[in-house]
Amino acid sequence: MRRKLASAILILVALCALFAPAIAPFDYDRQFRESPHAAAGGQFLMGTDNLGRDRFSRLVYATRISIVLAPAAAAVSVLLALMLSRFSSLTTLCLSLPWIFLFIIMRALLPLDTGPFASILLTFALMGVAGWAWPARIFNASIRQIRQSGWLLQARASGMPSRRIALIHVWPHLRAIAVAQFRVLVPAYILSEASLGLIGLGVAEPLPSWGNLLAELQRPQAVSANPWILAPLGLLMLVMICLEEVSA
Amino acid sequence: MRFFALICPCLWFCSVASAAELRFGLSGDPKTFDPLHVLDDNSEVVRYLTAGVLVRVNRVTDKVEPELAESYKLSPDGRAITFKLRPNLKFSDGTPLNASDVARTLNTALDPKQASPKGDTFRTDQGVPVAKVNSPLEITIRYPAPKPDLERLFDALSIIPVKAEKIPSSAGPFFVSEYRPGESIRLTRNPYYFQKPALDSIRLDIQPNKDIELTRFLRGELHFINKLDPESFDRVAKEKPAAARNLGASLDSDLLWFNQAPSSSVPEWKHKWFTSTAFRHAISESIHRDDIARLVFRGHAHPAAGPVSPANKFWFNAQLKPLPYDAAAASKALASEGFKLTGGVLKDRDGHPVEFSLITNAGNRPREAMAAVIQDDLKKIGIRVNIVTLEMGSLIERIARTAQYEACLLSFTSVEINPTEQMNVWLSSGAQHAWWPLQKTPGTQWEARIDKLQMSMASEPSQALRKKAFDEFQQLVVEQEPIIYLVNQDHLSAISPALKGTQPVAAPPQILWNVGQLRLE
Amino acid sequence: MNNALEFRISASYGKTEVLHSVAGTIAPGEIVALAGLSGSGKSTLALALLRLLHYRGGSVTGSITVEGRELTGLSESAMRSVRGKLIGYVPQSPGTALNERLKVRTLLEETWSAHAEGAGSFGALLESVQLPGDQVFLNKRAGELSTGQGQRLLIAFGIMHKPAVLLADEPTSALDVITQAAVLKLFAELNQKNGTAMLFISHDLLSVASISHRVDILHEGKIVESGPPGKIFSAPEHPFTRSLVDAMPRRMD
Numbered sequence A: 001m002r003r004k005l006a007s008a009i010l011i012l013v014a015l016c017a018l019f020a021p022a023i024a025p026f027d028y029d030r031q032f033r034e035s036p037h038a039a040a041g042g043q044f045l046m047g048t049d050n051l052g053r054d055r056f057s058r059l060v061y062a063t064r065i066s067i068v069l070a071p072a073a074a075a076v077s078v079l080l081a082l083m084l085s086r087f088s089s090l091t092t093l094c095l096s097l098p099w100i101f102l103f104i105i106m107r108a109l110l111p112l113d114t115g116p117f118a119s120i121l122l123t124f125a126l127m128g129v130a131g132w133a134w135p136a137r138i139f140n141a142s143i144r145q146i147r148q149s150g151w152l153l154q155a156r157a158s159g160m161p162s163r164r165i166a167l168i169h170v171w172p173h174l175r176a177i178a179v180a181q182f183r184v185l186v187p188a189y190i191l192s193e194a195s196l197g198l199i200g201l202g203v204a205e206p207l208p209s210w211g212n213l214l215a216e217l218q219r220p221q222a223v224s225a226n227p228w229i230l231a232p233l234g235l236l237m238l239v240m241i242c243l244e245e246v247s248a
Numbered sequence B: 001m002r003f004f005a006l007i008c009p010c011l012w013f014c015s016v017a018s019a020a021e022l023r024f025g026l027s028g029d030p031k032t033f034d035p036l037h038v039l040d041d042n043s044e045v046v047r048y049l050t051a052g053v054l055v056r057v058n059r060v061t062d063k064v065e066p067e068l069a070e071s072y073k074l075s076p077d078g079r080a081i082t083f084k085l086r087p088n089l090k091f092s093d094g095t096p097l098n099a100s101d102v103a104r105t106l107n108t109a110l111d112p113k114q115a116s117p118k119g120d121t122f123r124t125d126q127g128v129p130v131a132k133v134n135s136p137l138e139i140t141i142r143y144p145a146p147k148p149d150l151e152r153l154f155d156a157l158s159i160i161p162v163k164a165e166k167i168p169s170s171a172g173p174f175f176v177s178e179y180r181p182g183e184s185i186r187l188t189r190n191p192y193y194f195q196k197p198a199l200d201s202i203r204l205d206i207q208p209n210k211d212i213e214l215t216r217f218l219r220g221e222l223h224f225i226n227k228l229d230p231e232s233f234d235r236v237a238k239e240k241p242a243a244a245r246n247l248g249a250s251l252d253s254d255l256l257w258f259n260q261a262p263s264s265s266v267p268e269w270k271h272k273w274f275t276s277t278a279f280r281h282a283i284s285e286s287i288h289r290d291d292i293a294r295l296v297f298r299g300h301a302h303p304a305a306g307p308v309s310p311a312n313k314f315w316f317n318a319q320l321k322p323l324p325y326d327a328a329a330a331s332k333a334l335a336s337e338g339f340k341l342t343g344g345v346l347k348d349r350d351g352h353p354v355e356f357s358l359i360t361n362a363g364n365r366p367r368e369a370m371a372a373v374i375q376d377d378l379k380k381i382g383i384r385v386n387i388v389t390l391e392m393g394s395l396i397e398r399i400a401r402t403a404q405y406e407a408c409l410l411s412f413t414s415v416e417i418n419p420t421e422q423m424n425v426w427l428s429s430g431a432q433h434a435w436w437p438l439q440k441t442p443g444t445q446w447e448a449r450i451d452k453l454q455m456s457m458a459s460e461p462s463q464a465l466r467k468k469a470f471d472e473f474q475q476l477v478v479e480q481e482p483i484i485y486l487v488n489q490d491h492l493s494a495i496s497p498a499l500k501g502t503q504p505v506a507a508p509p510q511i512l513w514n515v516g517q518l519r520l521e
Numbered sequence C: 001m002n003n004a005l006e007f008r009i010s011a012s013y014g015k016t017e018v019l020h021s022v023a024g025t026i027a028p029g030e031i032v033a034l035a036g037l038s039g040s041g042k043s044t045l046a047l048a049l050l051r052l053l054h055y056r057g058g059s060v061t062g063s064i065t066v067e068g069r070e071l072t073g074l075s076e077s078a079m080r081s082v083r084g085k086l087i088g089y090v091p092q093s094p095g096t097a098l099n100e101r102l103k104v105r106t107l108l109e110e111t112w113s114a115h116a117e118g119a120g121s122f123g124a125l126l127e128s129v130q131l132p133g134d135q136v137f138l139n140k141r142a143g144e145l146s147t148g149q150g151q152r153l154l155i156a157f158g159i160m161h162k163p164a165v166l167l168a169d170e171p172t173s174a175l176d177v178i179t180q181a182a183v184l185k186l187f188a189e190l191n192q193k194n195g196t197a198m199l200f201i202s203h204d205l206l207s208v209a210s211i212s213h214r215v216d217i218l219h220e221g222k223i224v225e226s227g228p229p230g231k232i233f234s235a236p237e238h239p240f241t242r243s244l245v246d247a248m249p250r251r252m253d
């Protein structure tokens, strides 16, 4: 029952994201300059931001970006981790790399006429590639454990082909870890995008993302003025809880 | 009656304990307590409050007033100044202070081995000044060539004691009596100072977090905040209306400019736009400065009229007015330059769509919002702007060294009300010559003229002539717009009503400049 | 006729040799009990015979022949068709030898299709080890079985393909006396019906004696004595065997 509800919510959110142009009443970058900081209700469902942009429309478009790109990046990381986890020294090396500087260098090398969408795509792609070492380390530890396990030896003693052993016996263990890692990485990437935004590597104006909408929460007093500023946070938490429920 | 007698001394104690100590926040630990080596703002606050200086510039009247020197006299040739010290001056540790201490301080500051930033302000192209002690109470300082505003330099020269210590004794109204790194600094009144300030002590709480600082101010734990952002200011205005103080336009300007330097990353046709005065003017005219002030800064900013903020009352060219928003006029001007609007996209004579990237530093939300406003404004006349936020290091790299950018949005901050302060920006050969750093020779006549005006402002002894040159310079910048000035943000501060005697000004040290007159009630 | 199993091997973990040129033969249809103290190398011997010891970090030298076929030198894929088919194996600790995430059904089917085509039917097999063959049981996950059930399931895997030789490493350690007796009976039946030769590892000499034709005593990495159970019990030669027999509970007749 809860699982059904959770998947229904996820599907609803995904549909909203997919049909953003139809659902959002306004363009995400339309500035109603006569109504900055408008309160919720009336023409603006969740009010407007400092430039008079409709918060609801921005949230819908931001969802579109974050809900597609963050899981995609997380999936890339987990897949890479699975493929590369056997190279434990490579994992250690990658864990010790100062990624933030690589991101800065990447941004510095990127042509300036890279559009906002291309650059956000690139940012998430890089996060996906850069993030593989964390899950890899976990895979590595559990693969080591699996190697020592009695059931693997038993499976070998029964004459099962190694591929079959990997698929039937080993994969269920790795899949559980992969799912858990995926669940950890999705919100981590959404938040990383927000903090990368602070050093200029996130979504550029005027594109909205959960990250840069969340960044508004840095000013606590803004929330009392318009509680709908919390909406992206609420949505993020809802999606995370539903993901948890569905993949459990 | 007995009840009253009981409560009365108690009240008296409380009021004394709190009323005589001024408290405010400092954003971090001072890097140094050595007055000659101050570079950061926090050290400068401590230096200012402990400084024993010969004269002080009144930040409101802009007049030079006596401090440790009871009088001074400039020589008729404008090369020398003679100070007469007050009798019986002493440092906070009780050692006497006389003319030889002044000479020693100046010589230490000028010693190349010291690399003192204070000393640098005394240097000129012609050479360094020489100090001559005439008597224990009289000293003459002589330059090889005339030096405009000679007396004002001494506002920033704290006289230092012979004994060099980590926290030296002071010749000013307060001395550092306690320092807890990361926590607080306590300044106590210097008992030997020639004047008695109303405050007994000052406590500077080291508080890097602006939001906590604001909360503490609103709780009454701090007496003032020197600089607030518009959002926090509005909160103070709501919760403690009497404390919110808008000091008017600050000396800082928000601005943007186009890269005019020859650069591999700027296509030749874009270079043509950027070097066209008509193009720059059209951009300038299509940016809605009022909206930036109103939306981005919540109304606590004003459209800029030119390179000098009106806060700089003396040097600002009062003839200049902010350029009003007029997208129609801009479109017309662009059309007459051969630009054509087709299908919502502006194209130049050769059919190149007009678009450019605008870089700015990351993490500055008001600046990003400003960029979004500009982006939206220019969209209306068919120009696409791509906003790119960069980490400060790579931004500087691009604008100062590689010239790999098209347009840049930044702000210039001013600390002095001095026309030559930004010489590095305006001289064609300057290292910070924004639109074309280290340009060998000025590219156009107006640039050559700006160079000439800047040079004359640095050497012209007559203030009236300097003002005239400076006015012409401002006029020229507004006409040519190598840098498009957008807004001057207001200087916003919060001052507790309990703090009396304040005459806050927009330039540092804002509220503290007349610390001698501040008192608590 | 060839022996079912013939071997002479040394095995070591790193630099420590734990089996010193241990030799043995098992004739077709013969049940040999291997007894020895804990740590004497019994399990090591079983894994060495399956050529699986390297997965435990050990190494083996010597020769192993099954029905006259030399195993040392065979490729891993050739070994695969030997394991489970020619040589059945029942591991020692049922708690860890079953993949707790998999269903009983999956485990049965996978063990089946390792050496056989088509769908296997497991009703009779499960019944023979006294396990239920119903859907509820088949759909259980291995992690949900009791230790005894697990051990019986492992026995079922070991005998599924009717191997020529069965290596059973303490196959009844987790079973109650009644089930233990039933399982021993099953081994005896298998031996009679299919002529399966068995190496029956145990330190419980008494229970082993009832079904085995011969008892080998492993001590400090060597077979120190070998003979029919009657002789081992009545006239042990080696001092170690003597102490082993002396330690056994005596019947009071």
Ligand SMILES: Nc1ncnc2c1ncn2[C@@H]1O[C@H](COP(=O)(O)OP(=O)(O)OP(=O)(O)O)[C@@H](O)[C@H]1O
Pocket (backbone or CB within 6 Å): C013, C018, C036, C037, C038, C039, C040, C041, C042, C043, C044, C045, C056, C057, C058, C092, C203
């Ligand atoms: N993976 C291994 N690495 C190193 N040494 C091992 C390893 N496995 C077993 N040994 C050692 O080899 C020796 C024989 O172990 P083995 O497991 O074969 O004994 P066992 O006779 O089966 O004992 P038990 O009756 O307790 O099962 C022991 O000394 C043991 O410590």
Ligand SMILES: [Mg+2]
Pocket (backbone or CB within 6 Å): C042, C043, C044, C092, C169
């Ligand atoms: Mg064992």
